[in-house]
Amino acid sequence: MSNRRDFMGMALGGFTALGGIAALYAMKRSWDPLPSVKAAGFTTIDLKPAQENVLVVEKWRGKPIFILKQSKEMMAKMKEEDKKRLIEVDGGHYAVCVGLCTHLGCIPGYRPETNDFLCACHGGMYDSSANVTKAPPPRGLDIPPFKIDGTKLVLGETGPEYEKMLADGTTLKV
Amino acid sequence: MAHFDENAKPFSHKWLDERLAIDTLNRVLSTEYWIPKNINFLWAMGMVLAATFGILLVSGIFLLMYYQPNTSMAFDSVNYTIMSEVGYGWLWRHVHGVGASVVFLIIYIHMFTGIYYGSYKRGRELIWLSGMLLFVLFSAEAFSGYMLPWGQMSYWAGMVITNLFSGGSLHADGLVEWIRGDYVPSQAFLNRFFMLHVLLLPLAIIGGIVLHFGTLRLPHVNNQDGEEFDFEEAAELYKAGKKKESKVIPFKPVFLSKDVFVMGIYFIIFFYLVFYHFEFAMDPVNFDPADGLKTPTHIYPEWYFLWSYEILRPFSTNVGLIAFAIAQVIFFTLPFMDRSPNVAPASRRGLFKYWFWALLVDMIILTFMGKLPPEGIWSTVGLVAALTFMALWILLPIITKNEKKL
Amino acid sequence: MKELKIFGIVVVFTLVLYWGVEPFAHSQMHKHIEGDGFKYSDLKAVTVKGDAKKGEALASACIGCHSINVKSMPAPMDPVASAQAYGVNPPDLSLAGSMLDEKFLVHFLLNPAEVTKSKHFAMPPSASSEQDAADIAAYLKSIAPKEVKPKEAYEFACGRCHANRYGHWTQIGDVPKTKSNIKTGVDLGALEFKKNLGVYQNKLADYMGKLPPDLSIMVRARSEHFLETLVDDPQSQLPGTAMPRVGLNEEGYEKVVAYLDETGDPSAPKRKAVGPWVLGFFLIFTVLAYLWKKSEWKDLH
Numbered sequence A: 001m002s003n004r005r006d007f008m009g010m011a012l013g014g015f016t017a018l019g020g021i022a023a024l025y026a027m028k029r030s031w032d033p034l035p036s037v038k039a040a041g042f043t044t045i046d047l048k049p050a051q052e053n054v055l056v057v058e059k060w061r062g063k064p065i066f067i068l069k070q071s072k073e074m075m076a077k078m079k080e081e082d083k084k085r086l087i088e089v090d091g092g093h094y095a096v097c098v099g100l101c102t103h104l105g106c107i108p109g110y111r112p113e114t115n116d117f118l119c120a121c122h123g124g125m126y127d128s129s130a131n132v133t134k135a136p137p138p139r140g141l142d143i144p145p146f147k148i149d150g151t152k153l154v155l156g157e158t159g160p161e162y163e164k165m166l167a168d169g170t171t172l173k174v
Numbered sequence B: 001m002a003h004f005d006e007n008a009k010p011f012s013h014k015w016l017d018e019r020l021a022i023d024t025l026n027r028v029l030s031t032e033y034w035i036p037k038n039i040n041f042l043w044a045m046g047m048v049l050a051a052t053f054g055i056l057l058v059s060g061i062f063l064l065m066y067y068q069p070n071t072s073m074a075f076d077s078v079n080y081t082i083m084s085e086v087g088y089g090w091l092w093r094h095v096h097g098v099g100a101s102v103v104f105l106i107i108y109i110h111m112f113t114g115i116y117y118g119s120y121k122r123g124r125e126l127i128w129l130s131g132m133l134l135f136v137l138f139s140a141e142a143f144s145g146y147m148l149p150w151g152q153m154s155y156w157a158g159m160v161i162t163n164l165f166s167g168g169s170l171h172a173d174g175l176v177e178w179i180r181g182d183y184v185p186s187q188a189f190l191n192r193f194f195m196l197h198v199l200l201l202p203l204a205i206i207g208g209i210v211l212h213f214g215t216l217r218l219p220h221v222n223n224q225d226g227e228e229f230d231f232e233e234a235a236e237l238y239k240a241g242k243k244k245e246s247k248v249i250p251f252k253p254v255f256l257s258k259d260v261f262v263m264g265i266y267f268i269i270f271f272y273l274v275f276y277h278f279e280f281a282m283d284p285v286n287f288d289p290a291d292g293l294k295t296p297t298h299i300y301p302e303w304y305f306l307w308s309y310e311i312l313r314p315f316s317t318n319v320g321l322i323a324f325a326i327a328q329v330i331f332f333t334l335p336f337m338d339r340s341p342n343v344a345p346a347s348r349r350g351l352f353k354y355w356f357w358a359l360l361v362d363m364i365i366l367t368f369m370g371k372l373p374p375e376g377i378w379s380t381v382g383l384v385a386a387l388t389f390m391a392l393w394i395l396l397p398i399i400t401k402n403e404k405k406l
Numbered sequence C: 001m002k003e004l005k006i007f008g009i010v011v012v013f014t015l016v017l018y019w020g021v022e023p024f025a026h027s028q029m030h031k032h033i034e035g036d037g038f039k040y041s042d043l044k045a046v047t048v049k050g051d052a053k054k055g056e057a058l059a060s061a062c063i064g065c066h067s068i069n070v071k072s073m074p075a076p077m078d079p080v081a082s083a084q085a086y087g088v089n090p091p092d093l094s095l096a097g098s099m100l101d102e103k104f105l106v107h108f109l110l111n112p113a114e115v116t117k118s119k120h121f122a123m124p125p126s127a128s129s130e131q132d133a134a135d136i137a138a139y140l141k142s143i144a145p146k147e148v149k150p151k152e153a154y155e156f157a158c159g160r161c162h163a164n165r166y167g168h169w170t171q172i173g174d175v176p177k178t179k180s181n182i183k184t185g186v187d188l189g190a191l192e193f194k195k196n197l198g199v200y201q202n203k204l205a206d207y208m209g210k211l212p213p214d215l216s217i218m219v220r221a222r223s224e225h226f227l228e229t230l231v232d233d234p235q236s237q238l239p240g241t242a243m244p245r246v247g248l249n250e251e252g253y254e255k256v257v258a259y260l261d262e263t264g265d266p267s268a269p270k271r272k273a274v275g276p277w278v279l280g281f282f283l284i285f286t287v288l289a290y291l292w293k294k295s296e297w298k299d300l301h
Helices: A002-031 A035-039 A072-077 A081-085 A160-168 B013-020 B022-031 B041-064 B074-085 B089-117 B125-147 B152-166 B173-180 B187-217 B231-239 B251-276 B303-312 B317-337 B351-371 B376-401 C002-029 C052-064 C079-086 C102-110 C130-143 C150-157 C188-208 C224-232 C250-264 C268-300
Strands: A043-046 A055-060 A063-069 A087-089 A092-098 A109-111 A116-118 A132-134 A146-149 A152-155 B034-036 B248-250
Touching (some): A002 B089, A002 B251, A002 C268, A081 A092, A087 A146, B022 B251, B034 B231, B034 B251, B041 B089, B041 B187, B041 B251, B089 B125, B089 B351, B089 C268, B125 B187, B125 B303, B125 B317, B152 B173, B251 C268, B303 B317, B303 B351, B303 B376, B303 C002, B351 B376, B351 C002, C052 C130, C079 C188, C102 C130, C224 C250
Antiparallel strands (some): A087 A092
């Protein structure tokens, strides 16, 4: 007799647990970022006004975005493999990356005299293509997903040039 | 001195029992917590209330993640963000709104069960009083919660109810402004009622529930016949295996199994309302954003406040306020106004039987009248019902003093 | 048995309580208005047949105030300037032929203020004879697109007076995406739009007597019946109101309501989808609970 009782009790308990899991799923979904937050994840940037060796800072998904137009001298100094990090639009070459140090997230400062970035927090350094030149950062500044639209870049959408950078390992997914 | 066996495996049953007395707790709180066998499904309303409170708490947590207690954002944070953007936000909102209304139906059923069976006498006075305290706390929680969507009903209910504190001829306008934090219900008012609804009152309610359970422990739960018997003796019978002869059952698993079944029926009805029939809990008037320059044609409290609202309305300001104040506290006095020592169902208590049904019907009529516009025949019926309410309570000590001892 | 009787009593009292507080009380508070069902019975039937070709020539006069987007004909003024001139922005006419009742449209062209039952109506009589009016109506009917999205229907019928913030719609158009200046946080685009909207709304409120309400959640703030009878004839539900009788036909009204449902009750489809599962779960839960209860109480009686 006690077996039937225990069995029914366990059957009920198990079935209730299923309901509990469904409720937990609904709770997890309530915690998800809202559609309006995800939709706000696109920014259009016009590259035309950028000047060579002058850092331009924009915002995308709340994060600072560095846009640095490369001058002929900067291109001459650059290693061949680092040129893969650049975006070419309308004859100009631009480094476009998330302005957060890949070490622990501080914003590195740009030094036009030496064409490099120095992160004040722990001394990390990057060249003008934003590839890392001095530890502790583990890699160059990350490149956001982008799509080229004339002389404009749409950050948040992907285009073939960005897909290639991902495939090459030039950048990790942001 | 506690004894700790060094061979006991960490987190094993024995190990936990040495440290937390889980076996004792299990005995005292469930397997040897004795409930009379002679009960019906109405005895499960307490657990139904606890479950509903739990549902309100959990749904409230998810609403709290997105609600903005700011007069310009509150309405849309609920009706746009939560209802359309948040994953299952609409579900929490409907559950919370319907739950807040249904909980009062169960509270009234629970209360009237207690009145019918005399569960407020002979050692159970504090159970009744702590329960009435919980009723007041839940009322405050419901009122403060209703302010939050900042719709037309929120605003004007806030305006009217805080105006009550001006005390009629006392003209305590300073007090009213102090309560509101401003001349009219505004940002200050919204924020403080948000604080009350989300923190202070839930904590008080949890404390009240603990107190309510505590007051129940020694007198034990009542039974359908009001019979007084020896719980220890009945427990011994049960433990000896004489379950049919024993007058008690253990809370776990026997009473709990009936509780859970009643809760199942309740949840079917509850969720039917949540998904298909919720306008009674989410009144259309509150889907107009608050407008301090326009009073809606019809304002009324939520249904569970209507009976007491109607006691306020038919009289002149001062008389009405006094009647209203009396109506709020009169139920506290029940254990002392009922002068008969009989603990028995109302059906066996002579005139008290008629008193009980008259009170119930009168409160239902007051509820109806509280919703209707105070015009013509409705205001007359309301006046008669309010006077009847007062008369019934005056009659109670008289009726019960002369009640035959059972 | 006894418990069933007690349960029955509780159920009866609860249902009585519900009846009094809800259906009964609401029937006392809101007298039932029957409504005309978009038949416009107060208007005489139109006896002449409209000629769309003649109507096209006559309709060229409309471009003085109205745009006709389906024919790539723009309005002479932007919405804000129109509001400053007339109090409100005249609607685009692409949908007029499909969403408005034909009989209504003919009478309307002859005497807009009288037929819309709004004395201040800014549009003057725009046809000199019933034949001319019928011709214009026929032309508008011929150019109206077959497919109408609910939002387009709303924009035409309601959108120049009623905003819908949950649909991101204002009286002067959808809220545009703008960007702030990164150095100052100032969003000039948004400020400019807000200013234009403010100018428009002030003018509109002067024209109408007050600002027509945002309809985002109106579908939950009023009953289905109220909304239908209101749009059919605003004076029937709100005597003395400045809201004009718009002249929608039944299909046009359905489309408008579809949009109001989109913005005001977007979770309705999900509710309908999830409800049966939750109720089904608790049905099974209750059966299992009953079986457990029975097994626990078996040897107790």
